[in-house]
Amino acid sequence: MRLQRPRSVRIIASFTSVFLFFHLLRSYKRPARLLPHRHVSPACPESPLLSDVLVVVRTGATEVLEKLPVHFSTVLTCVPDYIIYSDLEEDVEGRHIVDVLDRVDHSVRMNVPEFWLYNRLRASGREGLEYQTLFGSGPSGALDNPGWKLDKWKFLPMVSRALEHRPNAKWFVFIEPDTYMIWQNMLKYLSQFDASKPYYLGKYMYIGKVLFGHGGSGFMISNPAMKMVSKHWTENQDWFDEYTAKEWAGDMILGKAMENIGIHLASASPHVQIDSLSTVEWTVNKHDKPPWCYAPVTFHHMTEPDIRTLWQFEHDWLRHNDANAAPRLRDIFEGVVQPRLQSELADWDNQSRGSEYSDEALAKLSDADRAAITQTERDAQASFEQCRAACESKPLCIQLFYSQGRCFLSTELRLGHAVQPQCVEYSYAEGRCVRMRDAEALDAVLEKESFAKSGWIMSRILKVSEEMDSKCRGPRGNDWVVE
Numbered sequence: 356m357r358l359q360r361p362r363s364v365r366i367i368a369s370f371t372s373v374f375l376f377f378h379l380l381r382s383y384k385r386p387a388r389l390l391p392h393r394h395v396s397p398a399c400p401e402s403p404l405l406s407d408v409l410v411v412v413r414t415g416a417t418e419v420l421e422k423l424p425v426h427f428s429t430v431l432t433c434v435p436d437y438i439i440y441s442d443l444e445e446d447v448e449g450r451h452i453v454d455v456l457d458r459v460d461h462s463v464r465m466n467v468p469e470f471w472l473y474n475r476l477r478a479s480g481r482e483g484l485e486y487q488t489l490f491g492s493g494p495s496g497a498l499d500n501p502g503w504k505l506d507k508w509k510f511l512p513m514v515s516r517a518l519e520h521r522p523n524a525k526w527f528v529f530i531e532p533d534t535y536m537i538w539q540n541m542l543k544y545l546s547q548f549d550a551s552k553p554y555y556l557g558k559y560m561y562i563g564k565v566l567f568g569h570g571g572s573g574f575m576i577s578n579p580a581m582k583m584v585s586k587h588w589t590e591n592q593d594w595f596d597e598y599t600a601k602e603w604a605g606d607m608i609l610g611k612a613m614e615n616i617g618i619h620l621a622s623a624s625p626h627v628q629i630d631s632l633s634t635v636e637w638t639v640n641k642h643d644k645p646p647w648c649y650a651p652v653t654f655h656h657m658t659e660p661d662i663r664t665l666w667q668f669e670h671d672w673l674r675h676n677d678a679n680a681a682p683r684l685r686d687i688f689e690g691v692v693q694p695r696l697q698s699e700l701a702d703w704d705n706q707s708r709g710s711e712y713s714d715e716a717l718a719k720l721s722d723a724d725r726a727a728i729t730q731t732e733r734d735a736q737a738s739f740e741q742c743r744a745a746c747e748s749k750p751l752c753i754q755l756f757y758s759q760g761r762c763f764l765s766t767e768l769r770l771g772h773a774v775q776p777q778c779v780e781y782s783y784a785e786g787r788c789v790r791m792r793d794a795e796a797l798d799a800v801l802e803k804e805s806f807a808k809s810g811w812i813m814s815r816i817l818k819v820s821e822e823m824d825s826k827c828r829g830p831r832g833n834d835w836v837v838e
Contacts, residue, residue: 398670399433400539401678404546407525410437411517413509413570414452414532416445416476416484417502422532424448425659429666433538438520440513442505443476455512456505463596469508472501507605511595511612514576515585525550527581530573535631535657535665539673540650540681544626545575547837553580555613556623560606566620567610572627573653574606580618584609587616621838625649625684631656632665633772634706637688638823644836647688648827650681658772664691683832685823692770693820696811699739705771705809707756707763712736712745714760735762739808746812753815758807768819774807 410431414423419441427448431437439447440455456464456473464470475483517527526545530536548554554577557568568574576584588595599608610620625646628635631654639646654665668691672682682690712735717725735745742762746752749764756763756771827833 398673400542400673402539402542402546404525404542406435407550408434408436408542408545409517409521409524409527410434410536411513411527411529412437412439412532413455413506413513413529414439414441415502415506416441416443416481417472417500418532419443419447419452422659425662426532429662430536430538436521436524438517440509440516442473442502442509443481445481453516455509455516458512459508460592460596463600467508467600469501469504472505504603507599507603507608510570510605510609511584511588511599514581514609515588518578518581518585523578525578527576527578528573529570529575530653531571531655533655533657534571534573535654535662536573537650537652537665537669537682539669540626541575541652543650543681544623544652544835547835548577550577551579553577553583553618554621555580555618556621558624558627558629559620559622560610562602562604562607565607565611565614567604567607567613568620568623569627569629569655570604570606571655572629573655574627575623580613583616583618584612588612622836623652624836626652626836628654630654631658632661632687632691633658633770635684635769637684637692637768638819639767640823640826644833645823645826646684647823648683648685648833649836650683650832651687680831685820685827685832688820693816695770696813696816698810698813699743700809702774702807703771703809704758704774704807705754705756705765705811706769707754707765707767707771707809709752709763709765709767712742712762712764716761735764736760739810743810746810752812753819754809754811756807756809768811768816771809 412423412426423439424447427450439450439452441452442454442456443452444454444457445452459470464474513529514527517529521527528536528541528545548556555568555574556576557574558572560567560569595608595612598611599605602608613620625641625644626649628646628651630636634656635646635654637647654661657665665687668687669682671690672680672686676682712732714736717728717733720728729748731741731748732745734741736742737760739757742755742757742764745762746755746764751766752764753768754765756765758774
């Protein structure tokens with residue numbers, strides 16, 4: 356016979372068990388969670404140069420809050436040492452921003468018109484800004500941005516301050532907040548050069564007769580060249596103040612200083628890109644150096660979504676490829692761009708800017724040229740479908756863009772970007788909206804057909820890719836270009 360415990364004993368035993376359980380639970384200490392160090396990540400590249408490179412980010416108060424933070428959770432997490440120079444000393448998401456203009460001669464700050472913004476910032480901080488022009492990375496975006504006008508004064512002080520910050524660094528890499536730096540490729544590229552020699556590397560640009568490295572594409576300077584140009588500037592500041600006041604581009608002023616001391620820009624093309632993922636022409640082949648076959652180190656005019664997309668691509672590449680394999684432009688196309696191409700994509704501008712078919716374009720043609728146009732081409736402006744038919748009728752046409760009775764065809768392969776449906780007036784020259792709808796008008800528009808559509812002739816994409824592959828010298832692409 357089974358003996359039954361008294362009910363009171365069972366209650367006490369149950370209470371004791373519950374008490375012991377919670378006591379043990381509270382006394383149990385979870386192992387400390389190991390948070391990854393900001394500069395140590397399994398997806399970050401390894402290189403002997405890793406601790407010998409200082410990355411310098413040049414920005415300004417009118418753009419820093421919008422453009423810079425994305426880098427703190429992407430590329431800069433893998434960079435052991437970087438510094439950020441601006442026209443306002445402040446902290447952004449816990450990172451200190453250095454005012455690089457605080458040592459500019461007082462008479463310059465008081466008498467040069469571009470410094471009115473800087474003086475306001477010095478007096479009142481960010482609260483002193485009456486407005487912010489956020490797209491000020493160059494003349495194509497914002498010549499009226501006071502921050503961009505002030506920017507030319509930062510270049511030579513920035514070089515001197517960076518050298519002061521890391522006097523023994525072998526390389527200094529200069530970028531902007533809308534520059535995307537492929538860090539693994541940058542380290543491999545710089546390792547091709549002897550850092551004990553004076554090097555100034557970048558994208559060729561000219562203003563007048565002055566050759567210089569384009570700032571937005573990024574430029575790289577070795578330690579000896581940094582020391583030489585910093586010394587030259589320090590000894591000739593009055594001359595450079597007068598020169599800078601007359602000119603408009605700071606990267607050109609740095610190029611002039613380099614020219615003065617006999618250091619000539621070495622082309623970093625096709626590794627540095629002046630375009631973004633949206634605007635780069637993937638099939639271009641200039642000077643028998645098709646970028647398709649080479650490893651890019653930078654892109655310019657990158658938006659936050661583009662930066663995050665390319666960062667994810669980099670992570671995936673490092674996890675699934677040999678550490679010595681540098682992703683080429685064609686790898687980025689196949690991994691990031693090609694999956695986004697479609698035969699029809701609404702509210703998208705793929706930057707097709709070749710042949711135009713519209714009433715306006717037809718009116719500009721001579722009688723002979725107008726007579727040579729086929730009926731399919733004449734009908735191209737009627738609809739997206741007719742625009743596509745016109746593209747398909749031309750053997751070299753690979754993509755098209757249709758909007759409001761205008762059809763554009765192109766033999767160049769580009770991705771492009773989204774078009775806002777609230778756009779009233781779209782600038783085809785600038786590739787952006789210049790006038791927006793109000794909310795009430797937008798509701799009516801959204802009920803109708805898409806404002807703009809793009810398309811690619813998908814059957815021709817593979818053929819073009821194969822043709823570009825045939826231009827490469829090896830199955831993985833071409834080696835580094837070192838002048």
